[in-house]
Amino acid sequence: MILDDLVDATNKRIKDHESRIPLKELQTTAKNLKTISGFKTTLENPGLHVIAEIKQASPSKGIIVEDFPYLQIAREYRNAKVDAISVLTEPHYFHGKLTYLREVSEHVPTPVLRKDFTINEYMIYEAKANGASVILLIVAILSDQQLEQYRNLAESLGMDAIVEAHDESEVHRAIKSGAKIIGINNRNLKNFTVNFKNSIHLKKLIPNNILTISESGIKTQKDVDELRDAGFNAILVGETLMRSTNKEQLIRQFKKVE
Numbered sequence: 001m002i003l004d005d006l007v008d009a010t011n012k013r014i015k016d017h018e019s020r021i022p023l024k025e026l027q028t029t030a031k032n033l034k035t036i037s038g039f040k041t042t043l044e045n046p047g048l049h050v051i052a053e054i055k056q057a058s059p060s061k062g063i064i065v066e067d068f069p070y071l072q073i074a075r076e077y078r079n080a081k082v083d084a085i086s087v088l089t090e091p092h093y094f095h096g097k098l099t100y101l102r103e104v105s106e107h108v109p110t111p112v113l114r115k116d117f118t119i120n121e122y123m124i125y126e127a128k129a130n131g132a133s134v135i136l137l138i139v140a141i142l143s144d145q146q147l148e149q150y151r152n153l154a155e156s157l158g159m160d161a162i163v164e165a166h167d168e169s170e171v172h173r174a175i176k177s178g179a180k181i182i183g184i185n186n187r188n189l190k191n192f193t194v195n196f197k198n199s200i201h202l203k204k205l206i207p208n209n210i211l212t213i214s215e216s217g218i219k220t221q222k223d224v225d226e227l228r229d230a231g232f233n234a235i236l237v238g239e240t241l242m243r244s245t246n247k248e249q250l251i252r253q254f255k256k257v258e
């Protein structure tokens with residue numbers, strides 16, 4: 001299964017990072033670096049918020065774009081007033097890099113999500129040390145204890161955590177862990193199909209005091225309107241924006257602003 005392969009590859013990658021930058025050194029950098037806070041507060045405002053993703057490739061699609069001017073893309077997203085930028089840092093399947101995260105956070109004054117497969121505390125300090133305002137915690141790869149502990153650690157470092165669920169039992173675990181923001185991934189990670197109805201059904205299980213984000217496979221204005229009507233606080237859009245030749249216009253259209 002792809003998720004197991006991703007976790008194995010992440011384990012090896014982070015062991016290598018730890019051998020080069022010890023945890024103590026990373027913790028000092030993380031604690032001293034000032035990053036943008038307030039992502040959660042932004043989502044609490046009325047309206048549908050947009051998280052725009054920067055990624056060159058994915059397991060389901062392979063290479064999405066050959067040309068990858070990530071800083072220029074980040075500036076276009078900023079001009080379109082996105083509420084956060086999601087940056088893939090996983091190198092093997094998504095062709096991501098930590099450098100992209102750091103540079104985007106240094107050049108663009110918008111909260112940045114480290115989009116990766118967080119499996120330990122080292123990665124949370126690493127996210128903060130490289131400019132992240134938000135991290136992702138995927139319920140399918142973490143225990144109940146890790147979900148709570150990692151979210152608390154992220155918050156203690158001034159970041160927010162999106163707890164990602166794919167099905168009913170994962171939504172219940174996310175709620176039980178104390179998640180303040182739940183991301184529902186529309187993509188089935190076994191066969192890569194995308195199903196909005198599942199996302200809209202799962203939203204109904206989440207209490208109103210928890211913020212919700214619909215992630216993956218969002219392509220058209222109809223998709224966006226359906227998710228807005230279902231009451232999501234935000235959408236996370238990757239491939240559709242990466243392939244768009246006018247990203248700014250598309251985001252404004254999705255947000256329904258002139």
Ligand SMILES: O=C(O)c1ccccc1NCC(=O)[C@H](O)[C@H](O)COP(=O)(O)O
Pocket residue numbers: 002053055058059060061185187189192215216217218236237238239240
């Ligand atoms: O995108 C994939 O193929 C994928 C496969 C396995 C695990 C995660 C995967 N994607 C990560 C994401 O969550 C997406 O990058 C993100 O939600 C944006 O999705 P999209 O708009 O469909 O590019």
